[in-house]
Amino acid sequence: MSTETGHIDRQGKKMGMWFFLFTEILFFGGMFLLYSIFRSKYAQDFHRGAAGENLLLGTINTVILLTSSYTIALSVSAIRKGKKLLSSRLQAVTIVMGLAFLTIKYFEWDAKIALGLYPDSPILLKLGKGEILFFGLYYVMTGLHGLHVLAGCVVIAFMLSFTLVGTINREKYARLENTGLYWHFVDIVWIYLYPLFYLVT
Amino acid sequence: MDGQYSEDHIVTTRTYTVAWLALLLLLAATIAVARLDLLARFSVLGSLVIASMKAGLVLAFFMHLKYEGRFLKALLAGTLFALTVLIGLTFVDVWYR
Numbered sequence: 001m002s003t004e005t006g007h008i009d010r011q012g013k014k015m016g017m018w019f020f021l022f023t024e025i026l027f028f029g030g031m032f033l034l035y036s037i038f039r040s041k042y043a044q045d046f047h048r049g050a051a052g053e054n055l056l057l058g059t060i061n062t063v064i065l066l067t068s069s070y071t072i073a074l075s076v077s078a079i080r081k082g083k084k085l086l087s088s089r090l091q092a093v094t095i096v097m098g099l100a101f102l103t104i105k106y107f108e109w110d111a112k113i114a115l116g117l118y119p120d121s122p123i124l125l126k127l128g129k130g131e132i133l134f135f136g137l138y139y140v141m142t143g144l145h146g147l148h149v150l151a152g153c154v155v156i157a158f159m160l161s162f163t164l165v166g167t168i169n170r171e172k173y174a175r176l177e178n179t180g181l182y183w184h185f186v187d188i189v190w191i192y193l194y195p196l197f198y199l200v201t
Numbered sequence: 202m203d204g205q206y207s208e209d210h211i212v213t214t215r216t217y218t219v220a221w222l223a224l225l226l227l228l229a230a231t232i233a234v235a236r237l238d239l240l241a242r243f244s245v246l247g248s249l250v251i252a253s254m255k256a257g258l259v260l261a262f263f264m265h266l267k268y269e270g271r272f273l274k275a276l277l278a279g280t281l282f283a284l285t286v287l288i289g290l291t292f293v294d295v296w297y298r
Contacts, residue, residue, distance in 0.1 A: 011270075018273060022280040029284040036288065037295055055232075062228055066255075070221040073212070073263045080211050184263045188256045195248035199235040 010174060017178040021185050028189050031141050035196060038133045045130020049138070050197060052117075054108055058198035061104050062190065065149075068097035069187040072156070072180045082170040084163060091160040091176075094183070098153040105146050109139075138197055145193060148186045155179050210268045220262040227255050 039046045075090035116123035117135055124132055159176045162168040168176050231251040234240055240247040261267040266274065 015273065018276065022276065025280050026284060029287065033288050033291055037291060040292070040295070059228070059232065063225065066221065066224045066228065069259060069263050070217060073217050074214060077211050077214065077217070181264055184259050187263075188259050191255045191259070192249075192252050195231060195235070195252050199231060200245050200248050 008172070008174070013174040013178065014181070017181050021181065024185060028141075028144075031137070031144070032192065032196075035137050035141070038130065038137070042128070042130025042133060045128045046134050049131050049134035050200060053198045054111070055198050057104050057108050058194055061101050062194050064097050064101050064104075065187050065190050068094045068101075069184050071097070072183045076173060076177050076180050079163065079168060079173050079176060080170055084166070084169070087176075088160055088163050091156055091163065095153050095156050095160070098149050098156070101149055102146060102153075105142065109142075141193060142197070145186065145189050148189070152179075152183050152186055155182065210265075212262060212265065212268070216262060220258050224255055224258055227251055227258075 071090045072094045075087045075094065078087035078090060112118065112135075118124065119136055119139055124135055156179055159168060159179050162175065231248055234247050234251065235244060238244065260277075266277070
């Protein structure tokens with residue numbers, strides 16, 4: 001909030017968000033640690049597991065998330081130039097892309113579950129130890145990432161409403177900027193998940 | 202703090218567009234490397250290097266890190282260092298158990 005002199009501590013507001021992101025880095029970092037340890041122990045099983053992933057859908061989702069980072073970044077620039085309508089539209093487009101990402105993810109999970117590949121399924125339990133671990137990590141990591149995308153969509157929807165009513169404007173845009181930082185972080189997590197689950201076979 | 206903060210810096214649309222195109226190019230590159238098996242047994246390392254280049258672009262431009270002061274950059278470096286130590290020491294433990 002602004003003080004009596006009307007000064008806004010933009011740096012402090014951003015710093016708070018970055019501290020939260022540091023905890024998020026370590027949160028996902030723990031899962032990346034598990035992935036890399038088990039991958040080094042069960043290289044062949046992970047190889048076979050990753051070969052069953054749908055590369056096309058994974059790639060489309062990567063393009064979607066990279067582009068949505070671009071649009072949310074542009075929306076912050078737009079509001080800082082006082083372009084309220086443009087900023088609102090870019091935020092709306094970002095939400096649509098986030099939802100498109102989740103929809104594609106749904107179809108991917110659905111296809112896997114139809115094959116009987118879900119945690120604790122009889123088919124999965126007959127496979128090797130490494131493959132059980134691979135699919136376990138797949139569901140946990142893409143699932144938690146998906147939850148972050150969903151949370152991001154909800155938060156951006158709030159930012160969109162604040163922008164439309166004008167409480168986010170060219171002077172006060174810290175909330176939108178921090179939302180953008182969160183969205184970019186979620187994008188970065190996917191940037192690492194994509195090669196680990198879809199490419200490295 | 203070092204007073205390098207550029208609060209009023211608005212990254213241009215052009216810069217964002219170039220960063221976005223570079224990200225798509227790197228995506229194409231990482232698929233090519235993996236599918237054509239260009240790096241053979243270094244493919245895991247290659248994929249992670251390309252992913253880190255993509256993450257670097259997102260951090261530098263979309264997340265404005267390029268325009269931030271040294272303090273914030275040092276904090277991020279510290280976090281990444283902690284994660285590297287965590288992963289590194291765990292691997293040492295697993296390998297030499």
